[in-house]
Amino acid sequence: MPFITHGQVTIMAWLTKITVLFPLLFILSGCSPDKKNEQLAGNISGFNHVKDTSINWFSVNGYYGRGAGGSCCIMIPSQWSPDQTVLVEWEVDPNPYPSDSPGVTDPKFEDYMQKHEANYRRYSKRVEIPQYDDPCGLQVHFLPCQEVKITLSCYALDHPNYPIKEPSYMEEPTECPI
Incomplete structure (x- = not known):
């Protein structure tokens, strides 16, 4: 029969109390009388509509997406309310398929990439959240003229x-409306 010391009994008593109280605290902390402040986790996806460009990365309120694809996760309000906005930031490669690129094993490749990356452009825009009933993740669409x-x-x-x-x-126009 195992021998249990007084100290072990005290620790076991505390562990029992914690295992009983922890779920109760967890349940109570999840209850919020204000549903408008409740946040849900969702996927973030990007769609590039502009021909001959590439979205290197983007973020929405600091939650990052990769290129023009999907990733996890972003926190979104469980209920829509008017005047909600998000800050979208992104980086564009205006020449994603260069024909003059040396191979990655070429000693000139690193210098080439430094010059190529100098042409990347970064943008940011505050975007209003359109009305929704049940959110199913956030989809960001990148259109011509930023x-x-x-x-x-x-x-x-x-x-x-x-x-x-x-x-x-879509084609990027030579001039964008202001």
């Missing part, structure tokens, strides 16, 4: 009810 649209729609991109209708592979 325009950005977002949605929290549960519909798939190709569904007729998806709210953003701009086509893919």
